[in-house]
Amino acid sequence: MGLPLNLTVKMGSYLLKQKLLRREKFPLIVEVEPLFACNLACAGCGKIQHPASVLKQRMPVEQAVAAVEESGAPMVSLAGGEPLMHPQIDEITRQLLKRGKFVVLCTNAVLLPKHIHKFKPHRNFAWMVHIDGLQERHDESVSKDGVFDQAVAAIKQAKAAGFQVYTNSTFFNNDSPQDIIEVLDYLNDELKVDRMQISPGYAYEKAPDQDRFLGVEQTRQLFKKAFGDGRRKKWRLNHSALYLDFLEGKQDFECTPWAIPSYSLKGWQKPCYLMADGYTETYQELLDTTEWDNYGRGKDARCDNCMAHCGYEPTAVLATMSSLRESIRAVTAG
Template sequence: MGLPLNLTVKMGGYLLKQKLLRREKFPLIVEVEPLFACNLKCNGCGKIQHPAGVLKQRMPVQQVIGAVEECGAPMVSLAGGEPLMHPQIHLMTRELLDRGKFVVLCTNAVLLPKHLHKFTPHRNFAWMVHIDGLRERHDESVSKEGVFDDAIEAIRQAKAAGFAVYTNSTFFNNDSPQDVIEVLDYLNDELKVDRMEISPGYAYEKAPDQERFLGVEQTRQLFRKAFSEGRRRKWRLNHSELYLDFLEGRTDFECTPWAIPSYSLFGWQRPCYLMSDGYAATYKELLETTEWDKYGRGRDPRCDNCMAHCGYEPTAVLATMGSLKESLRAVTGR
């Protein structure tokens, strides 16, 4: 289905500007982690393994705004940790919207009903709720019973209040094509969320469970079967057609790690959200001093099985914008 029309227009104008300025590296989305603390202990994430002193820290609103304005990305993903544990997350969101940014707030949604009244629906704002399977699978993934039901109820409340709600589903090697089909059918047809993102799980070094991550061929087989029989076209997937081709193995790309930079309490993370090879104090330093050519399949073994959208969706978007045929396909979905 591709991106929402208003975001497509915003992104298209931004990409044209970068081309006219002849910039080779620029951000499409900036991921900001204003805290690492979380109310859950998910099997595939190691964020809460930071020391207690780090988990207590909360990034000031103006520091977030400064980082976003410094890099200039048109879209901001507020993540964590659990962003709703930040006492000023609603103020942070409003400041970014006032500056013309498209903002998605990533949440497990457990705290969403308690904080929903602090936010106002906006055409450039969406909740991004993590749903990693139906009830049993999701609750196992987050290591706590009842979270799936809480998240679904929170999504219903947010939609009833007029908010756009997206979902983000990560799949692992214990997921079958039928698991993918069932959760996306449920989100698309029954819950009727506005957009859905999907991604094969990446092997975080600090993740509690290191046995569940997908290899490249496993990923291709999983999504090729899940997307068959026309299902890919009916689902409201928040991805470019070329990235979905990539997941199926119909095309291949190199990673574009600089296009979705990650900014956290430690600074600008090298080289991407998924790997931590040190931090830069400024976005300019990140771009100019990171050895980008040493990352990617065949160059760094940590990259060999990665097909995550934070690395490859930007490549697909740039390829789409550079081709009239693919641009038309992005609009029609065919």
């Protein structure tokens, strides 16, 4: 399905501006992590591996907003950790919306019912709830029973209150094509979430479980089978058609890590959200001091099996926008 119309227009205008200014590198989305603390301990994530002194820190509102403003990106992903543990996450959200940004707030949704009253529905705001499978599979992924039911109840509550609700599902080597089909059918047809984001499990180096990540060929076969029989077109997937082609092996792209940079309590992370090879104080410094040509498949072993959307969706978006045929396809097909 691709992006919602208002975001497509926003992105299109932004990309045209970058082209007119002849900028080679620029962010499409900024991922802001205003804290590392979380109320869960998922096996595929390592954020809570930070020292206790770091886990207690919370990014000031002004710092978060300034980083986004500095980058100039039209879209912001508020992540973590669990953003709803930040006492001023609602104010960060309001300030970004006030500045015309499209904001998605990524959450496991356990705390959403407690904090939903602090937010108001907005055409440029969406909850992004993590759902990594149906009940048993999701609860296994987050290492806690009952979280799937809590997330589903929170999604229903947010939808009933008039909010846009997206989901984010990460799949690993213990998932089958049928697992993907079942969870996406459920989210699409029964919960009727507005958009669904998917990604193959990426080898996040701090994750406590390093044996669940997919290889490139595994990823291609998994999604090729899951997308079969026209299912890909019926699901409200929050991706460009070219990125979905990439997942099932119909396209191959270079990674574009500078287009979805990550900003946290430590600064701008080199080179991307998945690898921490140092930090810079400014986005321009990130651009200028990172050896971008040293990263990507065949260049850095850590990149060899990565097909995560944070690296490859921007490449697909840029390829779509530079092709009239793909731009038309993005609007008319999935």
